[in-house]
Each structure stands twice: as C-alpha cells, then as structure tokens.
Amino acid sequence: MREHFVNEFMAVLSNKLTEDALSIVYQSLTLFVSNYEISERNTEVVPYTGYLPECYETYFVTRKIEGMSMKSLELYNLVLKDFFFKLNKEICKISTNDIRVYLYKNQQERNLSNSTLDTKRTIIHAFFEWAANEGYIGSNPCRNIKPIKYERPKRKPLTGIELEKVRNACDNLKDKALLELFYSTGCRVTEMERLDISDIDFQTKEVLLFGKGDKHRISYLNAKAEIAIRNYLDSRNDNEEALFVSDRKPYGRLKKPAIEKRIRVLGEKSGIGRRLYPHLIRHTTATDGLDRGMPVEEVQQILGHVNIATTMIYAEVSRANVKNNHRKCIV
Known part of the structure; x- marks a missing residue:
C-alpha cells in the first residue's frame, strides 16, 4: 500500500516538477512513508450510533440549575450538537487536534468571522x-487552544443631541415611558418585557428587574x-399586571x-440617522x-x-473626559 500511495502521489506531481525534482521527492517520500502504516480511507456511509456523550444531558441540566438563560442554553446545544455530530x-x-481541525473547517466552510469562531471555541471549552x-x-483537550483574536467593534452610544431628538420623537405616553425607563435603569429588553407594575416602587425610586440567568437585581x-x-x-384603563401592555384589547403583556419594533420606529422618527435599539x-x-x-x-x-x-466593553469613556481628568490629576 505504501508503494501504491507513493506512485499515485508522484503521478499527481509529474506535470508540475522537473525530472530532477521528481527524483528527489520520490526518494524522500519513499523513505518517509516506510515508518507509517497506510491504508485507503473507507468512504462508505457509516451509520451514527449515538454521537452525543452520555453526560450531554447532565451538562445542560447542570447549567440550567446554575442559572444559564434559555437563549444561551439553545446556543450551546446548537454548537455542541454540531461539534459532536461532525x-x-x-x-x-x-x-486537541480534533477540535482545532473542526474549528478550522467550520470557518472555511461557513466563512465565519473570528468573533463567531471564538464563541464556538468558548462553548466547546466550557x-x-x-x-x-x-x-x-x-483532562480538557480544549485547554491548550488559545482564544481566537478579533477586534471588537466599538460601540458608539447616543450623543446628548441624539438622545434629545429621540425624546422629542415620542408622540405617545407609552413610547415616552419605554424610552425613559430604558435609559434610567439600563435594563435589557427581556427585563423590560417581564416588568410588572408591582416591580416599580415610586417611594424608594427602585425598579426590581428579573432577567438574564433568571436573576433579580x-x-x-x-x-x-x-x-x-x-x-x-x-x-x-385595563387591569393587567404587566407594566407595558398592547394598545388594543385584550391588552396583553408587550x-x-x-x-424592539417600537424603539426602532422611534429612532426612525427622530432622524438620528442610525438604527435605534434597546441595547444601544x-x-x-x-x-x-x-x-x-x-x-x-x-x-x-x-x-x-x-x-x-464586561462593563468596560459596554461603556466607552469619552477621550475628552479622560483628557480633562488627566490635566486635573496628573500634574
């Protein structure tokens, strides 16, 4: 089989190299493969017989108990099933090499960004x-695979003028309340969705939020x-417990x-020239x-x-503010 492999390989190179070069490659390759057992790959379809590890379900039960959000659980399940299936x-x-090859092929076949690829690596590592x-x-075979470097896109917050334009674009009480509560609390859209009227304490000015990881804050x-x-x-004029409800009967929770649609439309009305969304x-x-x-x-x-x-990723301190503080403090 070794001889067959060498001959087939040399046939591929026959029109690409000179005779002298072919002779050198032939001699080197013959010596090199002498230390290996070579067999032709079986290309017949092999039926899968349970590619998921026995501990797979236990892992997800554990993560759910630890407070991982349903959205994250779904992403982990999607990535890990593809990994073990492949x-x-x-x-x-x-x-470790199996994981490296999987990540490399995944990026080549799907044209993934380094950011997306590193997310997959992180999930597999976890x-x-x-x-x-x-x-x-x-031991963890993924431990030796270093994080994949990528440049995080800089988030550009709303300027003071842009925020006021959005405020001026509010033409109803619901949009005004949504915008101001988003800005005052810094809450996530899923936290806003879950808010009840009883979660607002006007005496203490506190808002009880329930969101990511099924945690209160x-x-x-x-x-x-x-x-x-x-x-x-x-x-x-309804009796719903939800803080924000739909415009029409039966006035269900928003x-x-x-x-997200109301905030997006609000941004379009404001004329700020870019997409507005709750996370912004x-x-x-x-x-x-x-x-x-x-x-x-x-x-x-x-x-x-x-x-x-994570907070520092979300919040970019303006350079002007840093410069002013430097002048005051570094003297």
Missing part, C-alpha cells in the same frame, strides 16, 4: 472543562422616568419583538454614567454584570 467520536478519544471537573474525562428611576411612567399608567440605550446609560463620574463598580451593579470587564 466528530462522531467518543468523548474520551477527542483530541463543556470539556465541566466534563473534566466532573470526572467524565481525564435592583435599578433606579430618575425624575423623567418616574413622570413618564406615572403619566402612562394614569392613561390606562412582548420583546413589539418593544443601555450602552448610552453606562457611558453617560461613567462620563459623569459614577464609579465603574456602581455602573456594573446597575447593568447587572458579573464581570467588571
């Missing part, structure tokens, strides 16, 4: 790290948000897609807080970030 190997036999810690495998009302919400609630308002809240002197730890608490590094 490799079709027992978990204990998967090597699964194997858990499996190793739980004793299902000896407290944020706060500023004066504009309080007035906007009071005006909106006074205009309602869902995430509907909230959240980013603006974080940046304004830092620019106006709020400690980063407090901004982190308002946004509900576990890692302070």
Whole structure:
C-alpha cells in the first residue's frame, strides 16, 4: 500500500516538477512513508450510533440549575450538537487536534468571522472543562487552544443631541415611558418585557428587574422616568399586571419583538440617522454614567454584570473626559 500511495502521489506531481525534482521527492517520500502504516480511507456511509456523550444531558441540566438563560442554553446545544455530530467520536478519544481541525473547517466552510469562531471555541471549552471537573474525562483537550483574536467593534452610544431628538420623537405616553425607563435603569429588553407594575416602587425610586440567568437585581428611576411612567399608567384603563401592555384589547403583556419594533420606529422618527435599539440605550446609560463620574463598580451593579470587564466593553469613556481628568490629576 505504501508503494501504491507513493506512485499515485508522484503521478499527481509529474506535470508540475522537473525530472530532477521528481527524483528527489520520490526518494524522500519513499523513505518517509516506510515508518507509517497506510491504508485507503473507507468512504462508505457509516451509520451514527449515538454521537452525543452520555453526560450531554447532565451538562445542560447542570447549567440550567446554575442559572444559564434559555437563549444561551439553545446556543450551546446548537454548537455542541454540531461539534459532536461532525466528530462522531467518543468523548474520551477527542483530541486537541480534533477540535482545532473542526474549528478550522467550520470557518472555511461557513466563512465565519473570528468573533463567531471564538464563541464556538468558548462553548466547546466550557463543556470539556465541566466534563473534566466532573470526572467524565481525564483532562480538557480544549485547554491548550488559545482564544481566537478579533477586534471588537466599538460601540458608539447616543450623543446628548441624539438622545434629545429621540425624546422629542415620542408622540405617545407609552413610547415616552419605554424610552425613559430604558435609559434610567439600563435594563435589557427581556427585563423590560417581564416588568410588572408591582416591580416599580415610586417611594424608594427602585425598579426590581428579573432577567438574564433568571436573576433579580435592583435599578433606579430618575425624575423623567418616574413622570413618564406615572403619566402612562394614569392613561390606562385595563387591569393587567404587566407594566407595558398592547394598545388594543385584550391588552396583553408587550412582548420583546413589539418593544424592539417600537424603539426602532422611534429612532426612525427622530432622524438620528442610525438604527435605534434597546441595547444601544443601555450602552448610552453606562457611558453617560461613567462620563459623569459614577464609579465603574456602581455602573456594573446597575447593568447587572458579573464581570467588571464586561462593563468596560459596554461603556466607552469619552477621550475628552479622560483628557480633562488627566490635566486635573496628573500634574
């Protein structure tokens, strides 16, 4: 089989190299393959016999108990099923090189960005790290694969003028209340969707949010948000417990897609010249807080970030503010 392999390989190169070069390659290749067992790959369809590890379901139960959001669980399931389906190997036999090849082929075949590819690497790493810690495998084969570098796009928050234009574009009480509450609390759209009237405490100016990771956290009302919400609630004539409800009967809770659409349309009406979405308002809240002197730890608490590094990604401190503080402090 070795001789057959060498001859076939040389036939491919016959029209690409000179006779002298072919002779050198032939001699070198013959010596090289003498140390290897070579066999022709079997291209017959091999039926899958359960490509998911036995601990697969246990992993997801564990992550759910730990508070991972349903959205994240769905993403992890999608990535890991594709990974194990493509490799079709027992978990204990998967090597670091198997993972590298999978990631490389994934990027080449699907033309993935480095950011998306690193997300896949992170998910695979998390699964194997858990499996190793739980004793299902000896060690994590993904541990030696370094994070894939990529440049994070800089988030540009709303300027003061843009925010005022959006405020002026509000032509109804509901949109005004949505905008001001998003900006005051820095909440996520899923947290806004889940808010009930009872979650607003007008006495303490506190808002009880329930969102990512099925966790509760407290944020706060500023004066504009309080007035906007009071005006909106006074205009309602329903008995729904939800803070934001649809315009028509039966006045059900306003869902995430509907909230996003209202904010998007609001941005179009304002004429700010770019897409407006809830997360951009959240980013603006974080940046304004830092620019106006709020400690980063407090901004982190308002946004509900576990890692302070995430807060710094969301909130970009203006260079002008840094320059002014440098002049005052570094003398």
